[in-house]
Amino acid sequence: MFRIFLPLSLLLALLSISSILIGSHALHFDAKSLDIILISRVPRTLALILTGISLSVAGVIMQQLARNKFVEPSTTGTVESATLGMLVMLIFFPAASVFYKLLVACISAVIGTALFLLILRRVPLRSGFLVPLVGIMYAGVLGAIITFIAYKYDLLQSIWVWIQGDFSMVLRGRYELLWLAAGLSFIAYFSADKLTLAGLGKQVSINLGLNYSVVFVWGLIIVSLITGVTVVNSGVIPFLGLVVPNIVSLLVGDNLRRSLPLIAMSGALLVLFCDILARTINFPYEIPIATVMGIIGSFIFLFLLLRRAS
Amino acid sequence: MIQTRNLSLYYAKNPILTDIDLSFRSSGVTSIIGPNGAGKSSLLSLVCRLQAPTSGDVTLNGESIHKLDNLQLAKKLAILRQENHIVSRLSVADLVCFGRFPYHQGRPAKEDLEQIDWAISLLELNEFKNRYISELSGGQRQRAFIAMVLAQQTDYLFLDEPLNNLDMKHSVNVMKTLRKAADEMQKSVVLVMHDINFAASYSDEIIAMKAGQIVHQKSPEDLMHDDILSDIYDMPLKVENVQGKRMCLYYL
Amino acid sequence: MPKKIIMSIYYSITALRKRLTPACRLLLAAVCALLVVIVFMSINVKASWEFTLTFRGKKLITFLLVAFCISTATLLFQSLSNNRIITPAIMGFDSLYILVQTSLVYVLGSMQYTALNSYLKWVIEISILVIAASYLFQWLFIKKHYNLYLLILIGVVCGVFFHSISALMMRMLDPTEFSVLQDSLFASFNAAQSELLIVSIVALSAIGIFLYRYHHYFDVLALGKPMATNLGVNHSAMTRVCIIVITTLIGLSTALVGPVTFFGLLVVNVAYIVCGSHYHRYLIPMSILCAIILLVGGDVLLQHVLGYDTKLSIIIEFIGGVFFICLILRKKI
Numbered sequence: 001m002f003r004i005f006l007p008l009s010l011l012l013a014l015l016s017i018s019s020i021l022i023g024s025h026a027l028h029f030d031a032k033s034l035d036i037i038l039i040s041r042v043p044r045t046l047a048l049i050l051t052g053i054s055l056s057v058a059g060v061i062m063q064q065l066a067r068n069k070f071v072e073p074s075t076t077g078t079v080e081s082a083t084l085g086m087l088v089m090l091i092f093f094p095a096a097s098v099f100y101k102l103l104v105a106c107i108s109a110v111i112g113t114a115l116f117l118l119i120l121r122r123v124p125l126r127s128g129f130l131v132p133l134v135g136i137m138y139a140g141v142l143g144a145i146i147t148f149i150a151y152k153y154d155l156l157q158s159i160w161v162w163i164q165g166d167f168s169m170v171l172r173g174r175y176e177l178l179w180l181a182a183g184l185s186f187i188a189y190f191s192a193d194k195l196t197l198a199g200l201g202k203q204v205s206i207n208l209g210l211n212y213s214v215v216f217v218w219g220l221i222i223v224s225l226i227t228g229v230t231v232v233n234s235g236v237i238p239f240l241g242l243v244v245p246n247i248v249s250l251l252v253g254d255n256l257r258r259s260l261p262l263i264a265m266s267g268a269l270l271v272l273f274c275d276i277l278a279r280t281i282n283f284p285y286e287i288p289i290a291t292v293m294g295i296i297g298s299f300i301f302l303f304l305l306l307r308r309a310s
Numbered sequence: 311m312i313q314t315r316n317l318s319l320y321y322a323k324n325p326i327l328t329d330i331d332l333s334f335r336s337s338g339v340t341s342i343i344g345p346n347g348a349g350k351s352s353l354l355s356l357v358c359r360l361q362a363p364t365s366g367d368v369t370l371n372g373e374s375i376h377k378l379d380n381l382q383l384a385k386k387l388a389i390l391r392q393e394n395h396i397v398s399r400l401s402v403a404d405l406v407c408f409g410r411f412p413y414h415q416g417r418p419a420k421e422d423l424e425q426i427d428w429a430i431s432l433l434e435l436n437e438f439k440n441r442y443i444s445e446l447s448g449g450q451r452q453r454a455f456i457a458m459v460l461a462q463q464t465d466y467l468f469l470d471e472p473l474n475n476l477d478m479k480h481s482v483n484v485m486k487t488l489r490k491a492a493d494e495m496q497k498s499v500v501l502v503m504h505d506i507n508f509a510a511s512y513s514d515e516i517i518a519m520k521a522g523q524i525v526h527q528k529s530p531e532d533l534m535h536d537d538i539l540s541d542i543y544d545m546p547l548k549v550e551n552v553q554g555k556r557m558c559l560y561y562l
Numbered sequence: 563m564p565k566k567i568i569m570s571i572y573y574s575i576t577a578l579r580k581r582l583t584p585a586c587r588l589l590l591a592a593v594c595a596l597l598v599v600i601v602f603m604s605i606n607v608k609a610s611w612e613f614t615l616t617f618r619g620k621k622l623i624t625f626l627l628v629a630f631c632i633s634t635a636t637l638l639f640q641s642l643s644n645n646r647i648i649t650p651a652i653m654g655f656d657s658l659y660i661l662v663q664t665s666l667v668y669v670l671g672s673m674q675y676t677a678l679n680s681y682l683k684w685v686i687e688i689s690i691l692v693i694a695a696s697y698l699f700q701w702l703f704i705k706k707h708y709n710l711y712l713l714i715l716i717g718v719v720c721g722v723f724f725h726s727i728s729a730l731m732m733r734m735l736d737p738t739e740f741s742v743l744q745d746s747l748f749a750s751f752n753a754a755q756s757e758l759l760i761v762s763i764v765a766l767s768a769i770g771i772f773l774y775r776y777h778h779y780f781d782v783l784a785l786g787k788p789m790a791t792n793l794g795v796n797h798s799a800m801t802r803v804c805i806i807v808i809t810t811l812i813g814l815s816t817a818l819v820g821p822v823t824f825f826g827l828l829v830v831n832v833a834y835i836v837c838g839s840h841y842h843r844y845l846i847p848m849s850i851l852c853a854i855i856l857l858v859g860g861d862v863l864l865q866h867v868l869g870y871d872t873k874l875s876i877i878i879e880f881i882g883g884v885f886f887i888c889l890i891l892r893k894k895i
Contacts, residue, residue, distance in 0.1 A: 070715070119887070129711035133648075136718050140823055141883030148880040238722060287733050294726030298719045305716055360788050384794025391788055398784050398840040408785065412794040416778025462793070 008265050012049075015272040019045040022276060024284040039172045047167055047175040048275050049268040051230055051237065054181035056267025057188055057260065058226040059241020061219045062113075064199030064256070066120060069249070070132040070305070072241030073113075073227045077135060080142035081112020082224070082231040083163055087146060091153050098232070102177065106228030112142065113224055129305075165235035165290035167275055181229040184222050185264060192256035195219055199254070237271065237290055239297030244270060246304050270296075311336050312357060312387070312466060312498075317366035319352055319522075326352050327522045330366070334466065337496045339489060341509035344519035345543055350502045351392060353519070354468050358389040384412035387466040390459040392474065396443065402454045403439050406430055409461035429461040432487055434480075448475035456484060460491065467491070470502045485512045506558050510534050518542045534558065584839040584848075591836070591851040598859045606866050620759070622858070627762050628815050628822070629853035633833070634773065635811035636826030637849050638804050641784040641842070643714075646834070647889065649827045653714060654721015655695060655812045656821030661724040662690050664731045664743060672742040680757035688761070688813050695809040696802075762814050769807055773846060780804075780842040822875055824882025829853045831889065 020041045027033045059072035085108025089101045150156040198215045205212040244267045278292045317330040327349045355361040368375045410422040433453040452475045473481045491497045503509040510530040518526035534556035539547040607614050639650040782790045790797050833849035
């Protein structure tokens with residue numbers, strides 16, 4: 001395991017440095033450049049790494065809860081639920097502090113995801129591909145509700161722009177919440193074994209003495225909190241939580257105690273890579289990372305689906 | 311006559327059927343028996359072109375079935391599978407009418423209606439004629455499907471475990487009906503049976519399969535012997551003579 | 563007292579349901595649709611009759627075309643897949659449509675794009691859409707053990723893929739080119755372009771003839787692949803043709819009014835309930851009529867009774883979406 005970590009850490013360092021160096025303002029050895037680095041570049045890089053870590057971990061936990069390899073917060077309605085909560089806050093309590101916005105977003109994420117998992121129980125699973133399909137349709141329904149409400153209050157354009165993952169506005173003092181999300185991912189590591197077991201199903205877990213419901217709810221809360229924080233802070237990056245855990249699973253299997261650190265690391269790398277790409281394709285203009293990730297993520301997702309099919 | 315030549319079926323690398331060379335007689339009742347996983351249902355699917363084989367060929371009167379026109383084939387052979395899950399709400403009459411589809415293509419004529427009535431009476435379904443199949447018991451539903459496949463009036467009938475869900479009275483009646491169809495209408499009825507005694511009592515010929523291959527193709531008198539049956543089913547079996555018929559009592 | 567009234571209404575409805583044949587119900591639905599259309603055209607006329615008739619007439623034709631497209635596409639798709647919960651509209655057709663539009667502007671440049679003959683433009687766009695979507699399906703059909711849900715999931719993911727590529731291209735366009743694109747993309751029930759309406763009417767007439775000729779086969783297809791093959795129907799050929807028809811219908815609907823995902827589900831499930839028969843010769847017309855009643859009636863309700871300014875498509879999606887969740891929670895798939 002350590003053998004993989006060493007080159008990956010080097011890669012991480014390399015990408016982080018590139019991320020700090022790339023930007024529309026050319027860097028020189030002066031005070032202004034130092035300011036830019038400290039206020040914009042380093043926070044941005046940190047935000048990217050933290051988001052990458054937390055969204056991938058949220059993805060793999062979601063997969064254990066739903067017992068399906070093709071789910072993640074953006075295909076289970078979690079993201080949309082958090083957005084709905086945030087929308088309600090924006091409309092009715094626009095002056096509320098970020099903390100309250102975050103709280104409501106997280107609570108609605110919990111409710112929305114719980115509803116999805118409830119729906120899953122009613123769906124007789126004739127095919128493993130039906131779960132993500134139901135999830136995507138459910139997310140679409142919530143999206144329709146969001147569109148409906150946002151249109152009435154003339155917030156339609158704002159809300160969809162807000163949600164799209166975009167790190168160009170990250171500044172020192174505006175991203176710190178993401179440390180919370182990453183912290184949750186670290187906490188998840190300590191329950192890794194329990195989460196792996198829960199992923200085997202209720203019967204198996206109970207038979208092995210695990211308190212299934214507690215672990216289930218615990219996993220649900222972690223996923224919702226991470227999603228809430230990400231949505232409020234920097235927007236959503238589609239398919240990240242899906243492709244990273246799947247690829248890592250192909251390489252080292254599904255024992256979370258072994259794979260979780262690798263998932264976190266790979267998530268950070270992928271996000272950094274995509275953001276650098278997003279900044280350089282149309283230099284000096286920036287493309288939102290969600291767009292780049294959308295292309296790369298869906299491409300990898302398709303590859304995984306087809307691989308599973310044959 | 312339906313023949314198979316070097317018929318093989320593989321799923322990934324797993325062999326389901328290996329080099330099957332078989333001839334199905336053009337009239338009479340043939341039973342296919344064998345333990346679970348012997349490949350009986352797969353064989354039926356391949357012969358009735360529901361699935362394509364990995365290698366080998368199935369011919370009807372010398373011509374490969376995959377080259378023949380599908381519609382004409384539907385008038386020559388019919389299959390009833392083990393699992394029949396239908397989402398639409400259809401009545402028994404509707405279902406049996408679908409059995410005539412190769413002939414009427416959606417517009418049933420007088421002859422079709424007569425055939426439908428005949429099939430429904432034969433399977434004693436007259437009182438359920440207008441009930442939805444989802445509202446019937448398992449046995450009644452099974453008989454409706456058998457009526458449907460009979461109404462298709464084909465030379466060859468392939469039925470996969472037709473006696474599933476049927477009680478004793480209806481099992482015997484269905485076997486007698488199929489025997490009558492073979493004798494009076496010169497049909498060739500091929501049945502996959504899990505009950506060796508029904509197979510032996512009503513068939514002209516029995517084909518025994520094991521692990522994807524044909525191990526025996528004999529008349530019931532020649533097949534119903536201790537050593538042969540024990541070998542096929544991998545368990546000690548004894549054949550008794552009951553009222554002049556050979557029976558295998560395997561319950562204990 | 564109220565309970566008695568409710569019970570008696572319930573019993574009379576149940577008794578009525580048994581007496582009404584599917585043909586009767588169809589007639590009833592047609593009458594309702596006609597009434598709704600008349601109300602739509604004549605209610606609350608504030609401007610001159612000439613203007614109103616042209617304006618509302620065009621809107622009505624759009625409604626009728628979209629009703630036909632979405633209800634038929636969803637119905638066929640559900641029969642093909644033996645599943646009542648799926649709709650073809652989630653398969654990223656709208657994203658493909660946007661991608662085709664965006665690529666055309668990107669490749670041709672705004673000058674050449676606007677200079678294209680409108681009929682030609684629509685025919686090209688719809689054709690590219692149908693061919694691309696059909697290839698997607700056909701390629702997956704060649705795999706021997708295809709799983710329908712996988713096919714749909716791939717369609718959905720492709721949708722995200724196309725959407726992201728379009729977003730990328732849009733970012734790379736300069737502002738004038740982007741505004742040309744935006745004009746093309748902006749679609750609503752009020753603003754359908756005449757050329758597209760005519761192309762749609764022609765295409766839908768051809769499809770209508772196809773439906774009339776082959777509706778018996780859809781019944782057989784709904785029995786499942788093994789049964790259909792047993793009855794002599796060429797399942798793969800029939801499915802391929804149906805897929806092309808479905809993609810054309812969805813493509814036209816998207817070009818006319820933009821993506822409408824859950825409306826088809828709502829309409830088709832209502833049709834299953836009120837139709838009284840599962841034969842396509844009744845189901846297809848019934849779902850079209852239900853769609854017309856819901857769309858036109860919904861618009862009348864929205865504009866004149868409730869006085870809202872909301873876009874009809876948004877409300878339809880909202881209601882259809884909620885209905886979808888109830889459907890899953892109540893029934894099995």
